[in-house]
Amino acid sequence: MLTLKNKIAYLFDMDGTINIGNKAFPAAIELFKKLHKMGKKVIVLTNNSSRTSKEHMAKLIDMGFQENTFSVYSSVDVTIEYLKEEHPKSRIYLLGTNSVKREFERNGIQISEESPDIAVLSFDTELTYEKLKRFCRFVREGAFYVATNPDINCPSEEGPIPDAGSLIAAVERSTGRVPDLVVGKPNPTMLHTLLEKLDLKPEDAVMIGDRLYTDIEMAKRAGIDAILVLSGETRKEDLKMPVQENPLVFESVESILKLL
Ligand SMILES: [Mg+2]
Secondary structure, three states, rough: OHHHHHHHHEEEEOOOOEOOOOOEHHHHHHHHHHHHHOOEEEEEEOOOOOHHHHHHHHHHHHHOOOOOOOOOEHHHHHHHHHHHHHHHOOOEEEEEOOHHHHHHHOOOOOOOOOOEEEEEEEEOOOOOOHHHHHHHHHHOOOOOEEEOOOOOOEEOOOOOEEEEHHHHHHHHHHHHHOOOOEEEOOOHHHHHHHHHHOOOOOOHHEEEEEEEHHHHHHHHHHOOOOEEEEOOOOOHOOOOOOHHHEEEOOOOHHHHHHHO
16 A cells, blocks of 8 residues: 655656646645645646646746646757757757747757658647648658647547547558657656656655556556546556556545545
8 A cells, every 4th residue: 555655756657647728726836835845846747748848847836836836847958858868969850839949949959851860740839731742742751750748638628639649549550650769758768767866776766647547557568657537548447457457546646635
């Protein structure tokens, strides 16, 4: 049985776990404050690659989360770190929003609109047909193909909206290729990098998320405890695995607040 109070780092998924669209779950705001008071590290670990971490942070503060009670680490951050470390000299074409593109440039990544070595696909909420066409051409021509995250839909106030995973499917239909590397959850690299930065062991952390194939799968692969919340994508009926393999399941983060 998981002893929550002994954990040092509490890693939260964003969409569907602590908020939906621009609405925060009030219990999540209280939970962050409480954990912060208890001296715990609170990190929002998101696959959402439509914005930079700074922008996610600002948006969360706008929604009512208290500044300085949490930090944000996203699939964009991990992708940038990966490109800087493994492909420092490569030219990159990014299918992504302008702000994420600027973040790539700020980090010294060379962006190329014509002959990239690497094609990076992210959750491009500013997608145009021209960008998609160009991306498919580079993939067809043999560029190394990286995706920031595999999420099919992103929960929003209007219901599910197509995320990077849907764009991956479009590119596959056109080119026959799937990404050579998917950086975000469930790839455990994101967790490994983060734990290393924090100088923590897997048993010091707990991952809280609403999705089995990203949040919970990543925690499983990295060997850290996981809590599934039913406030986002997953429904009770989706839990088809044997009961003993189930992650700890709660209706929402409010149940965690009551446990602490
Ligand atoms: Mg989620």
